[in-house]
Amino acid sequence: MASTFDSTLSSLGISSTASTTANAAVNSSSTTLGTSDFLKLLTAQLQNQDPFSPTDNSQMVAQLAQITSTSGIADMSTTLKAIQTKLNGPSTADALSYVGKTILTEGSTAYGRTSGGIAGAAEIDGDASDVSVSIKDANGQLLNTIDLGAQKAGDISYDWNGKTASGTDAGTGPFTVSVSATGTSGSVASRNLVWAPVSAVAVPATGSPTLTVPGVGQVALTAVRQVG
Structure with missing residues:
Protein backbone atom coordinates (compact mmCIF):
# COMPACT_ATOMS: atom_id res chain seq x y z
CA MET A 1 0.00 0.00 0.00
CA ALA A 2 2.84 2.36 0.88
CA SER A 3 4.60 1.79 -2.45
CA THR A 4 1.36 2.39 -4.39
CA PHE A 5 0.80 5.63 -2.48
CA ASP A 6 4.38 6.75 -3.12
CA SER A 7 3.97 5.96 -6.82
CA THR A 8 0.81 8.03 -6.95
CA LEU A 9 2.55 10.98 -5.36
CA SER A 10 5.47 10.56 -7.77
CA SER A 11 3.11 10.64 -10.77
CA LEU A 12 1.70 13.89 -9.38
CA GLY A 13 5.19 15.37 -9.25
CA ILE A 14 5.63 15.01 -5.50
CA SER A 15 8.82 13.34 -4.29
CA SER A 16 8.89 10.98 -1.31
CA THR A 17 11.04 13.52 0.55
CA ALA A 18 8.48 16.25 -0.07
CA SER A 19 5.66 13.98 1.06
CA THR A 20 7.54 13.20 4.27
CA THR A 21 8.02 16.91 4.88
CA ALA A 22 4.36 17.57 4.10
CA ASN A 23 3.27 14.82 6.46
CA ALA A 24 5.46 16.26 9.20
CA ALA A 25 3.95 19.70 8.63
CA VAL A 26 0.46 18.25 8.82
CA ASN A 27 1.25 16.37 12.02
CA SER A 28 2.81 19.44 13.64
CA SER A 29 -0.12 21.72 12.86
CA SER A 30 -3.79 21.70 13.68
CA THR A 31 -4.70 20.71 10.09
CA THR A 32 -5.41 17.01 9.53
CA LEU A 33 -6.29 14.88 6.53
CA GLY A 34 -10.01 14.19 6.51
CA THR A 35 -12.22 11.90 4.44
CA SER A 36 -12.48 14.37 1.56
CA ASP A 37 -8.68 14.66 1.37
CA PHE A 38 -8.37 10.90 1.24
CA LEU A 39 -10.93 10.65 -1.56
CA LYS A 40 -8.99 13.26 -3.57
CA LEU A 41 -5.81 11.19 -3.19
CA LEU A 42 -7.69 8.02 -4.11
CA THR A 43 -9.13 9.69 -7.21
CA ALA A 44 -5.66 10.92 -8.20
CA GLN A 45 -4.34 7.40 -7.69
CA LEU A 46 -7.00 5.95 -10.03
CA GLN A 47 -6.41 8.64 -12.67
CA ASN A 48 -2.66 8.09 -12.69
CA GLN A 49 -2.48 4.31 -12.34
CA ASP A 50 -0.75 2.22 -14.95
CA PRO A 51 -3.50 0.85 -17.26
CA PHE A 52 -1.39 -2.29 -17.80
CA SER A 53 -1.04 -2.77 -14.04
CA PRO A 54 -4.13 -1.30 -12.39
CA THR A 55 -4.47 -1.01 -8.64
CA ASP A 56 -5.61 -4.24 -7.09
CA ASN A 57 -9.22 -4.17 -5.86
CA SER A 58 -8.23 -5.64 -2.51
CA GLN A 59 -5.80 -2.75 -1.96
CA MET A 60 -8.52 -0.21 -2.69
CA VAL A 61 -10.90 -1.95 -0.28
CA ALA A 62 -8.17 -2.01 2.36
CA GLN A 63 -7.53 1.72 1.87
CA LEU A 64 -11.24 2.56 2.15
CA ALA A 65 -11.55 0.41 5.27
CA GLN A 66 -8.52 2.13 6.79
CA ILE A 67 -9.79 5.68 6.24
CA THR A 68 -13.27 4.72 7.51
CA SER A 69 -11.78 3.18 10.64
CA THR A 70 -9.47 6.15 11.23
CA SER A 71 -12.30 8.64 10.73
CA GLY A 72 -14.51 6.70 13.13
CA ILE A 73 -11.80 6.55 15.77
CA ALA A 74 -11.17 10.30 15.44
CA ASP A 75 -14.88 11.07 15.85
CA MET A 76 -15.08 8.74 18.85
CA SER A 77 -12.03 10.35 20.42
CA THR A 78 -13.56 13.82 20.04
CA THR A 79 -16.82 12.64 21.61
CA LEU A 80 -15.04 10.95 24.53
CA LYS A 81 -12.96 14.07 25.19
CA ALA A 82 -16.12 16.17 25.28
CA ILE A 83 -17.72 13.72 27.73
CA GLN A 84 -14.58 13.72 29.89
CA THR A 85 -14.51 17.52 29.99
CA LYS A 86 -18.17 17.58 31.01
CA LEU A 87 -17.69 14.98 33.75
CA ASN A 88 -14.54 16.57 35.16
CA GLY A 89 -15.85 20.13 35.09
CA PRO A 90 -17.98 21.46 37.95
CA SER A 91 -21.66 21.92 37.17
CA THR A 92 -24.07 24.61 38.31
CA ALA A 93 -25.82 22.01 40.48
CA ASP A 94 -22.53 21.22 42.19
CA ALA A 95 -21.93 24.91 42.93
CA LEU A 96 -25.49 25.50 44.20
CA SER A 97 -25.07 22.72 46.75
CA TYR A 98 -22.50 24.91 48.56
CA VAL A 99 -24.90 27.80 49.24
CA GLY A 100 -25.52 28.15 52.98
CA LYS A 101 -22.50 26.03 53.86
CA THR A 102 -19.18 27.16 55.31
CA ILE A 103 -16.02 26.41 53.36
CA LEU A 104 -12.31 26.55 54.11
CA THR A 105 -10.45 28.42 51.40
CA GLU A 106 -7.50 30.75 50.92
CA GLY A 107 -8.12 34.25 52.23
CA SER A 108 -6.84 36.94 54.55
CA THR A 109 -10.13 38.38 55.86
CA ALA A 110 -12.01 36.61 58.65
CA TYR A 111 -15.12 37.49 60.65
CA GLY A 112 -15.52 36.57 64.29
CA ARG A 113 -17.85 33.81 65.40
CA THR A 114 -20.89 34.59 67.52
CA SER A 115 -19.07 32.90 70.39
CA GLY A 116 -15.97 35.01 69.70
CA GLY A 117 -12.68 34.42 67.94
CA ILE A 118 -11.98 32.70 64.66
CA ALA A 119 -10.85 29.31 63.38
CA GLY A 120 -8.69 28.74 60.34
CA ALA A 121 -5.65 26.93 59.03
CA ALA A 122 -2.11 27.75 58.03
CA GLU A 123 -1.09 26.06 54.77
CA ILE A 124 2.69 25.66 54.32
CA ASP A 125 4.46 24.20 51.30
CA GLY A 126 7.40 22.69 53.18
CA ASP A 127 8.58 21.65 56.63
CA ALA A 128 9.07 24.68 58.89
CA SER A 129 10.89 25.18 62.19
CA ASP A 130 8.57 28.02 63.18
CA ASP A 169 -12.09 41.34 73.78
CA ALA A 170 -11.11 42.06 70.15
CA GLY A 171 -14.68 42.27 68.88
CA THR A 172 -16.23 40.60 65.84
CA GLY A 173 -13.92 41.92 63.15
CA PRO A 174 -13.37 41.85 60.29
CA PHE A 175 -9.83 40.67 61.02
CA THR A 176 -6.84 40.46 58.73
CA VAL A 177 -4.96 37.21 59.14
CA SER A 178 -1.51 36.36 57.78
CA VAL A 179 0.81 33.36 58.12
CA SER A 180 4.58 33.39 58.46
CA ALA A 181 6.74 30.26 58.22
CA THR A 182 10.52 29.82 58.34
CA GLY A 183 12.71 26.79 57.83
CA THR A 184 16.40 25.89 57.87
CA SER A 185 16.91 27.61 54.50
CA GLY A 186 14.83 30.71 55.23
CA SER A 187 11.18 31.55 54.67
CA VAL A 188 8.75 28.83 53.57
CA ALA A 189 5.89 29.61 51.21
CA SER A 190 2.67 29.75 53.20
CA ARG A 191 -0.86 31.14 53.13
CA ASN A 192 -3.83 31.53 55.41
CA LEU A 193 -7.04 29.55 55.02
CA VAL A 194 -10.27 30.99 56.41
CA TRP A 195 -13.67 29.53 57.18
CA ALA A 196 -16.35 31.59 55.47
CA PRO A 197 -20.00 31.08 54.42
CA VAL A 198 -21.09 30.75 50.80
CA SER A 199 -23.78 33.34 50.16
CA ALA A 200 -24.43 32.84 46.45
CA VAL A 201 -23.25 31.29 43.20
CA ALA A 202 -22.10 33.22 40.14
CA VAL A 203 -22.91 31.50 36.85
CA PRO A 204 -21.08 33.16 33.92
CA ALA A 205 -22.20 32.85 30.32
CA THR A 206 -19.05 30.86 29.63
CA GLY A 207 -16.77 29.00 31.99
CA SER A 208 -17.35 27.32 35.32
CA PRO A 209 -19.59 28.64 38.12
CA THR A 210 -17.92 30.24 41.15
CA LEU A 211 -18.90 30.66 44.79
CA THR A 212 -19.57 34.09 46.27
CA VAL A 213 -17.90 34.23 49.70
CA PRO A 214 -18.18 37.40 51.85
CA GLY A 215 -14.78 38.82 52.73
CA VAL A 216 -13.05 36.57 50.19
CA GLY A 217 -14.78 37.23 46.87
CA GLN A 218 -15.36 34.74 44.05
CA VAL A 219 -13.97 31.30 44.80
CA ALA A 220 -13.60 28.47 42.29
CA LEU A 221 -14.87 25.08 43.39
CA THR A 222 -11.35 23.72 42.98
CA ALA A 223 -10.12 26.21 45.61
CA VAL A 224 -12.35 24.75 48.34
CA ARG A 225 -10.20 22.84 50.85
CA GLN A 226 -12.94 21.68 53.21
CA VAL A 227 -16.68 22.05 53.68
CA GLY A 228 -18.09 22.67 57.15
Missing part, protein backbone atom coordinates in the same frame (compact mmCIF):
# COMPACT_ATOMS: atom_id res chain seq x y z
CA VAL A 131 5.05 28.92 62.05
CA SER A 132 3.04 31.85 63.38
CA VAL A 133 -0.34 33.42 62.62
CA SER A 134 -0.79 37.19 63.00
CA ILE A 135 -4.23 38.71 63.56
CA LYS A 136 -4.86 42.42 62.97
CA ASP A 137 -7.93 44.63 63.22
CA ALA A 138 -9.51 46.63 60.38
CA ASN A 139 -7.00 49.47 60.99
CA GLY A 140 -3.98 47.19 60.66
CA GLN A 141 -3.19 47.12 64.37
CA LEU A 142 -1.76 43.82 65.61
CA LEU A 143 -4.18 42.16 68.02
CA ASN A 144 -2.51 38.87 68.75
CA THR A 145 -0.07 36.28 67.41
CA ILE A 146 -0.57 32.52 67.53
CA ASP A 147 2.67 30.54 67.69
CA LEU A 148 2.25 27.13 66.05
CA GLY A 149 5.92 26.12 66.45
CA ALA A 150 7.61 23.59 64.17
CA GLN A 151 5.30 21.99 61.62
CA LYS A 152 5.41 19.55 58.74
CA ALA A 153 4.26 20.62 55.27
CA GLY A 154 0.49 20.74 54.89
CA ASP A 155 -2.45 22.34 56.69
CA ILE A 156 -2.24 23.23 60.39
CA SER A 157 -5.52 24.15 62.07
CA TYR A 158 -5.63 26.93 64.65
CA ASP A 159 -8.28 28.51 66.85
CA TRP A 160 -8.12 32.03 68.25
CA ASN A 161 -10.28 32.86 71.28
CA GLY A 162 -10.91 36.44 70.18
CA LYS A 163 -8.72 38.04 72.84
CA THR A 164 -5.92 40.53 72.25
CA ALA A 165 -2.42 39.97 73.60
CA SER A 166 -3.42 41.99 76.67
CA GLY A 167 -6.52 39.84 77.26
CA THR A 168 -9.24 42.25 76.13
Whole structure:
Protein backbone atom coordinates (compact mmCIF):
# COMPACT_ATOMS: atom_id res chain seq x y z
CA MET A 1 0.00 0.00 0.00
CA ALA A 2 2.84 2.36 0.88
CA SER A 3 4.60 1.79 -2.45
CA THR A 4 1.36 2.39 -4.39
CA PHE A 5 0.80 5.63 -2.48
CA ASP A 6 4.38 6.75 -3.12
CA SER A 7 3.97 5.96 -6.82
CA THR A 8 0.81 8.03 -6.95
CA LEU A 9 2.55 10.98 -5.36
CA SER A 10 5.47 10.56 -7.77
CA SER A 11 3.11 10.64 -10.77
CA LEU A 12 1.70 13.89 -9.38
CA GLY A 13 5.19 15.37 -9.25
CA ILE A 14 5.63 15.01 -5.50
CA SER A 15 8.82 13.34 -4.29
CA SER A 16 8.89 10.98 -1.31
CA THR A 17 11.04 13.52 0.55
CA ALA A 18 8.48 16.25 -0.07
CA SER A 19 5.66 13.98 1.06
CA THR A 20 7.54 13.20 4.27
CA THR A 21 8.02 16.91 4.88
CA ALA A 22 4.36 17.57 4.10
CA ASN A 23 3.27 14.82 6.46
CA ALA A 24 5.46 16.26 9.20
CA ALA A 25 3.95 19.70 8.63
CA VAL A 26 0.46 18.25 8.82
CA ASN A 27 1.25 16.37 12.02
CA SER A 28 2.81 19.44 13.64
CA SER A 29 -0.12 21.72 12.86
CA SER A 30 -3.79 21.70 13.68
CA THR A 31 -4.70 20.71 10.09
CA THR A 32 -5.41 17.01 9.53
CA LEU A 33 -6.29 14.88 6.53
CA GLY A 34 -10.01 14.19 6.51
CA THR A 35 -12.22 11.90 4.44
CA SER A 36 -12.48 14.37 1.56
CA ASP A 37 -8.68 14.66 1.37
CA PHE A 38 -8.37 10.90 1.24
CA LEU A 39 -10.93 10.65 -1.56
CA LYS A 40 -8.99 13.26 -3.57
CA LEU A 41 -5.81 11.19 -3.19
CA LEU A 42 -7.69 8.02 -4.11
CA THR A 43 -9.13 9.69 -7.21
CA ALA A 44 -5.66 10.92 -8.20
CA GLN A 45 -4.34 7.40 -7.69
CA LEU A 46 -7.00 5.95 -10.03
CA GLN A 47 -6.41 8.64 -12.67
CA ASN A 48 -2.66 8.09 -12.69
CA GLN A 49 -2.48 4.31 -12.34
CA ASP A 50 -0.75 2.22 -14.95
CA PRO A 51 -3.50 0.85 -17.26
CA PHE A 52 -1.39 -2.29 -17.80
CA SER A 53 -1.04 -2.77 -14.04
CA PRO A 54 -4.13 -1.30 -12.39
CA THR A 55 -4.47 -1.01 -8.64
CA ASP A 56 -5.61 -4.24 -7.09
CA ASN A 57 -9.22 -4.17 -5.86
CA SER A 58 -8.23 -5.64 -2.51
CA GLN A 59 -5.80 -2.75 -1.96
CA MET A 60 -8.52 -0.21 -2.69
CA VAL A 61 -10.90 -1.95 -0.28
CA ALA A 62 -8.17 -2.01 2.36
CA GLN A 63 -7.53 1.72 1.87
CA LEU A 64 -11.24 2.56 2.15
CA ALA A 65 -11.55 0.41 5.27
CA GLN A 66 -8.52 2.13 6.79
CA ILE A 67 -9.79 5.68 6.24
CA THR A 68 -13.27 4.72 7.51
CA SER A 69 -11.78 3.18 10.64
CA THR A 70 -9.47 6.15 11.23
CA SER A 71 -12.30 8.64 10.73
CA GLY A 72 -14.51 6.70 13.13
CA ILE A 73 -11.80 6.55 15.77
CA ALA A 74 -11.17 10.30 15.44
CA ASP A 75 -14.88 11.07 15.85
CA MET A 76 -15.08 8.74 18.85
CA SER A 77 -12.03 10.35 20.42
CA THR A 78 -13.56 13.82 20.04
CA THR A 79 -16.82 12.64 21.61
CA LEU A 80 -15.04 10.95 24.53
CA LYS A 81 -12.96 14.07 25.19
CA ALA A 82 -16.12 16.17 25.28
CA ILE A 83 -17.72 13.72 27.73
CA GLN A 84 -14.58 13.72 29.89
CA THR A 85 -14.51 17.52 29.99
CA LYS A 86 -18.17 17.58 31.01
CA LEU A 87 -17.69 14.98 33.75
CA ASN A 88 -14.54 16.57 35.16
CA GLY A 89 -15.85 20.13 35.09
CA PRO A 90 -17.98 21.46 37.95
CA SER A 91 -21.66 21.92 37.17
CA THR A 92 -24.07 24.61 38.31
CA ALA A 93 -25.82 22.01 40.48
CA ASP A 94 -22.53 21.22 42.19
CA ALA A 95 -21.93 24.91 42.93
CA LEU A 96 -25.49 25.50 44.20
CA SER A 97 -25.07 22.72 46.75
CA TYR A 98 -22.50 24.91 48.56
CA VAL A 99 -24.90 27.80 49.24
CA GLY A 100 -25.52 28.15 52.98
CA LYS A 101 -22.50 26.03 53.86
CA THR A 102 -19.18 27.16 55.31
CA ILE A 103 -16.02 26.41 53.36
CA LEU A 104 -12.31 26.55 54.11
CA THR A 105 -10.45 28.42 51.40
CA GLU A 106 -7.50 30.75 50.92
CA GLY A 107 -8.12 34.25 52.23
CA SER A 108 -6.84 36.94 54.55
CA THR A 109 -10.13 38.38 55.86
CA ALA A 110 -12.01 36.61 58.65
CA TYR A 111 -15.12 37.49 60.65
CA GLY A 112 -15.52 36.57 64.29
CA ARG A 113 -17.85 33.81 65.40
CA THR A 114 -20.89 34.59 67.52
CA SER A 115 -19.07 32.90 70.39
CA GLY A 116 -15.97 35.01 69.70
CA GLY A 117 -12.68 34.42 67.94
CA ILE A 118 -11.98 32.70 64.66
CA ALA A 119 -10.85 29.31 63.38
CA GLY A 120 -8.69 28.74 60.34
CA ALA A 121 -5.65 26.93 59.03
CA ALA A 122 -2.11 27.75 58.03
CA GLU A 123 -1.09 26.06 54.77
CA ILE A 124 2.69 25.66 54.32
CA ASP A 125 4.46 24.20 51.30
CA GLY A 126 7.40 22.69 53.18
CA ASP A 127 8.58 21.65 56.63
CA ALA A 128 9.07 24.68 58.89
CA SER A 129 10.89 25.18 62.19
CA ASP A 130 8.57 28.02 63.18
CA VAL A 131 5.05 28.92 62.05
CA SER A 132 3.04 31.85 63.38
CA VAL A 133 -0.34 33.42 62.62
CA SER A 134 -0.79 37.19 63.00
CA ILE A 135 -4.23 38.71 63.56
CA LYS A 136 -4.86 42.42 62.97
CA ASP A 137 -7.93 44.63 63.22
CA ALA A 138 -9.51 46.63 60.38
CA ASN A 139 -7.00 49.47 60.99
CA GLY A 140 -3.98 47.19 60.66
CA GLN A 141 -3.19 47.12 64.37
CA LEU A 142 -1.76 43.82 65.61
CA LEU A 143 -4.18 42.16 68.02
CA ASN A 144 -2.51 38.87 68.75
CA THR A 145 -0.07 36.28 67.41
CA ILE A 146 -0.57 32.52 67.53
CA ASP A 147 2.67 30.54 67.69
CA LEU A 148 2.25 27.13 66.05
CA GLY A 149 5.92 26.12 66.45
CA ALA A 150 7.61 23.59 64.17
CA GLN A 151 5.30 21.99 61.62
CA LYS A 152 5.41 19.55 58.74
CA ALA A 153 4.26 20.62 55.27
CA GLY A 154 0.49 20.74 54.89
CA ASP A 155 -2.45 22.34 56.69
CA ILE A 156 -2.24 23.23 60.39
CA SER A 157 -5.52 24.15 62.07
CA TYR A 158 -5.63 26.93 64.65
CA ASP A 159 -8.28 28.51 66.85
CA TRP A 160 -8.12 32.03 68.25
CA ASN A 161 -10.28 32.86 71.28
CA GLY A 162 -10.91 36.44 70.18
CA LYS A 163 -8.72 38.04 72.84
CA THR A 164 -5.92 40.53 72.25
CA ALA A 165 -2.42 39.97 73.60
CA SER A 166 -3.42 41.99 76.67
CA GLY A 167 -6.52 39.84 77.26
CA THR A 168 -9.24 42.25 76.13
CA ASP A 169 -12.09 41.34 73.78
CA ALA A 170 -11.11 42.06 70.15
CA GLY A 171 -14.68 42.27 68.88
CA THR A 172 -16.23 40.60 65.84
CA GLY A 173 -13.92 41.92 63.15
CA PRO A 174 -13.37 41.85 60.29
CA PHE A 175 -9.83 40.67 61.02
CA THR A 176 -6.84 40.46 58.73
CA VAL A 177 -4.96 37.21 59.14
CA SER A 178 -1.51 36.36 57.78
CA VAL A 179 0.81 33.36 58.12
CA SER A 180 4.58 33.39 58.46
CA ALA A 181 6.74 30.26 58.22
CA THR A 182 10.52 29.82 58.34
CA GLY A 183 12.71 26.79 57.83
CA THR A 184 16.40 25.89 57.87
CA SER A 185 16.91 27.61 54.50
CA GLY A 186 14.83 30.71 55.23
CA SER A 187 11.18 31.55 54.67
CA VAL A 188 8.75 28.83 53.57
CA ALA A 189 5.89 29.61 51.21
CA SER A 190 2.67 29.75 53.20
CA ARG A 191 -0.86 31.14 53.13
CA ASN A 192 -3.83 31.53 55.41
CA LEU A 193 -7.04 29.55 55.02
CA VAL A 194 -10.27 30.99 56.41
CA TRP A 195 -13.67 29.53 57.18
CA ALA A 196 -16.35 31.59 55.47
CA PRO A 197 -20.00 31.08 54.42
CA VAL A 198 -21.09 30.75 50.80
CA SER A 199 -23.78 33.34 50.16
CA ALA A 200 -24.43 32.84 46.45
CA VAL A 201 -23.25 31.29 43.20
CA ALA A 202 -22.10 33.22 40.14
CA VAL A 203 -22.91 31.50 36.85
CA PRO A 204 -21.08 33.16 33.92
CA ALA A 205 -22.20 32.85 30.32
CA THR A 206 -19.05 30.86 29.63
CA GLY A 207 -16.77 29.00 31.99
CA SER A 208 -17.35 27.32 35.32
CA PRO A 209 -19.59 28.64 38.12
CA THR A 210 -17.92 30.24 41.15
CA LEU A 211 -18.90 30.66 44.79
CA THR A 212 -19.57 34.09 46.27
CA VAL A 213 -17.90 34.23 49.70
CA PRO A 214 -18.18 37.40 51.85
CA GLY A 215 -14.78 38.82 52.73
CA VAL A 216 -13.05 36.57 50.19
CA GLY A 217 -14.78 37.23 46.87
CA GLN A 218 -15.36 34.74 44.05
CA VAL A 219 -13.97 31.30 44.80
CA ALA A 220 -13.60 28.47 42.29
CA LEU A 221 -14.87 25.08 43.39
CA THR A 222 -11.35 23.72 42.98
CA ALA A 223 -10.12 26.21 45.61
CA VAL A 224 -12.35 24.75 48.34
CA ARG A 225 -10.20 22.84 50.85
CA GLN A 226 -12.94 21.68 53.21
CA VAL A 227 -16.68 22.05 53.68
CA GLY A 228 -18.09 22.67 57.15
